[in-house]
Amino acid sequence: MNIRLIRSACNIVTYAGKKFLIDPWLSDKAVWPAFPFTYNQDKQNPMVGLPVSIDEIIKVDAVIVTHMHPDHFDDVAMKVIPKDMKMFVQSEVDAATLKDGGFKDVEVVKESGINFGDITLYKTLGEHGRGDIVEDYMKKLGVSGTKEVMGVVLKNPNEKTFYIAGDTIWCEYVQDAISKYNPDVILLFAGYAQFVYGGPIIMGKYEVLEVFKAAPNAKIITTHLETVNHGLLTRKELKEYISEKGMTGNVLVPDDGETIAL
Amino acid sequence: MNIRLIRSACNIVTYAGKKFLIDPWLSDKAVWPAFPFTYNQDKQNPMVGLPVSIDEIIKVDAVIVTHMHPDHFDDVAMKVIPKDMKMFVQSEVDAATLKDGGFKDVEVVKESGINFGDITLYKTLGEHGRGDIVEDYMKKLGVSGTKEVMGVVLKNPNEKTFYIAGDTIWCEYVQDAISKYNPDVILLFAGYAQFVYGGPIIMGKYEVLEVFKAAPNAKIITTHLETVNHGLLTRKELKEYISEKGMTGNVLVPDDGETIAL
Numbered sequence: 001m002n003i004r005l006i007r008s009a010c011n012i013v014t015y016a017g018k019k020f021l022i023d024p025w026l027s028d029k030a031v032w033p034a035f036p037f038t039y040n041q042d043k044q045n046p047m048v049g050l051p052v053s054i055d056e057i058i059k060v061d062a063v064i065v066t067h068m069h070p071d072h073f074d075d076v077a078m079k080v081i082p083k084d085m086k087m088f089v090q091s092e093v094d095a096a097t098l099k100d101g102g103f104k105d106v107e108v109v110k111e112s113g114i115n116f117g118d119i120t121l122y123k124t125l126g127e128h129g130r131g132d133i134v135e136d137y138m139k140k141l142g143v144s145g146t147k148e149v150m151g152v153v154l155k156n157p158n159e160k161t162f163y164i165a166g167d168t169i170w171c172e173y174v175q176d177a178i179s180k181y182n183p184d185v186i187l188l189f190a191g192y193a194q195f196v197y198g199g200p201i202i203m204g205k206y207e208v209l210e211v212f213k214a215a216p217n218a219k220i221i222t223t224h225l226e227t228v229n230h231g232l233l234t235r236k237e238l239k240e241y242i243s244e245k246g247m248t249g250n251v252l253v254p255d256d257g258e259t260i261a262l
Numbered sequence: 263m264n265i266r267l268i269r270s271a272c273n274i275v276t277y278a279g280k281k282f283l284i285d286p287w288l289s290d291k292a293v294w295p296a297f298p299f300t301y302n303q304d305k306q307n308p309m310v311g312l313p314v315s316i317d318e319i320i321k322v323d324a325v326i327v328t329h330m331h332p333d334h335f336d337d338v339a340m341k342v343i344p345k346d347m348k349m350f351v352q353s354e355v356d357a358a359t360l361k362d363g364g365f366k367d368v369e370v371v372k373e374s375g376i377n378f379g380d381i382t383l384y385k386t387l388g389e390h391g392r393g394d395i396v397e398d399y400m401k402k403l404g405v406s407g408t409k410e411v412m413g414v415v416l417k418n419p420n421e422k423t424f425y426i427a428g429d430t431i432w433c434e435y436v437q438d439a440i441s442k443y444n445p446d447v448i449l450l451f452a453g454y455a456q457f458v459y460g461g462p463i464i465m466g467k468y469e470v471l472e473v474f475k476a477a478p479n480a481k482i483i484t485t486h487l488e489t490v491n492h493g494l495l496t497r498k499e500l501k502e503y504i505s506e507k508g509m510t511g512n513v514l515v516p517d518d519g520e521t522i523a524l
Contacts, residue, residue, distance in 0.1 A: 131394075
């Protein structure tokens with residue numbers, strides 16, 4: 001298997017002969033303003049451009065959308081991904097959104113597992129910031145939406161067990177998923193995005209350390225860094241912390257466009 | 263005026279000819295276990311000893327207790343501080359606790375201001391972590407207590423205006439206090455203490471930057487670092503961030519026992 005970071009939470013995972021596109025956010029650089037009520041209001045989103053062409057990004061066998069926040073699935077993705085693409089989502093609500101957008105083959109991932117050829121996908125849970133912080137934020141903005149997020153575990157007899165934690169803080173759900181599936185490879189969204197009043201809504205370096213302690217033999221790939229204005233963790237800072245805490249070799253910090261063979 | 267950091271949130275402030283002891287946590291090194299359900303369970307509290315004798319620490323004119331959490335006022339403080347000491351607290355509840363402990367001269371600081379000689383003390387508000395995180399934590403522990411905290415502003419015609427923010431995250435209360443009082447000197451508790459499930463309950467480096475942006479002409483003194491097991495920010499990391507963000511000279515990071523003249 002290998003993982004190619006495209007940008008932010010968008011990754012392409014090659015697994016048991018199939019290519020999965022995770023969380024396609026395909027807008028051009030800086031076409032959105034900063035998220036309101038967050039840090040770094042002088043930055044625009046996405047903070048960087050795509051490292052490869054959209055045509056190349058969407059040449060996959062399936063798409064996994066961990067949740068429908070705009071930096072994980074945007075209007076460009078809605079437009080350019082072929083409507084007959086296999087789409088995996090967390091809920092019937094998200095499935096309906098994609099079907100409304102014209103997608104024909106949308107499937108909800110289940111905790112009990114669903115099959116895609118010889119690969120089984122299991123839904124895992126997460127907490128997108130403590131309590132109702134995300135919902136409070138959306139109320140403040142006057143937009144609809146939910147704090148619901150999923151992670152996904154991919155299993156195949158000939159492959160490493162692969163866990164995508166999704167947009168979650170370190171919480172019992174993540175501990176449970178690690179205990180239950182004992183993943184060999186973990187993809188973390190670890191850019192430490194925060195609202196001004198409230199604390200992190202995804203992991204940062206301290207939480208990466210907790211994941212490392214819980215899964216000391218796993219390869220941990222950290223992405224969703226340096227692309228959204230309210231992400232406070234830089235790759236430089238994360239790398240220094242990895243070195244300081246003895247996680248070198250276990251925790252990897254790919255650049256945009258970089259492929260990591262596993 | 264000057265500020266001498268004793269250890270953690272405990273500081274002695276000399277102001278308009280009077281000495282104030284802030285948040286006396288006077289226990290010996292490592293006599294308490296790590297706070298449950300927090301990071302770094304292998305560490306004991308306080309993580310370091312007192313840099314000077316208790317006799318020296320309690321030679322003051324008054325004590326300010328921002329709130330009654332044990333790392334701000336402990337059983338040693340209850341025992342060794344003279345019972346006729348002037349004690350300033352945030353509420354009638356906290357006043358009752360001190361009076362039960364034998365203190366005779368306890369006064370509640372008010373938002374409208376109270377006088378202590380020619381110094382006026384104003385109560386300010388804070389948020390000790392977002393929402394009910396602290397109360398949820400105490401429920402989990404089965405202990406009584408509250409998330410209520412105060413900050414205090416000290417004013418005197420011949421002195422700089424001094425703002426002690428207290429155990430608070432960056433929030434509207436802190437913004438309001440800075441706008442209202444335009445402090446020349448700000449004492450922050452900035453050790454980034456956190457519960458495992460939940461985010462920060464006091465400021466860390468990102469929040470120090472917000473305070474700096476809100477009060478660019480103030481001297482900001484950062485304490486409450488490297489003394490509690492669940493404080494995730496180190497002085498080294500904070501100093502690097504101060505340098506990186508151009509806050510050198512404005513944000514100071516005293517060592518335990520160090521006096522900063524202002």
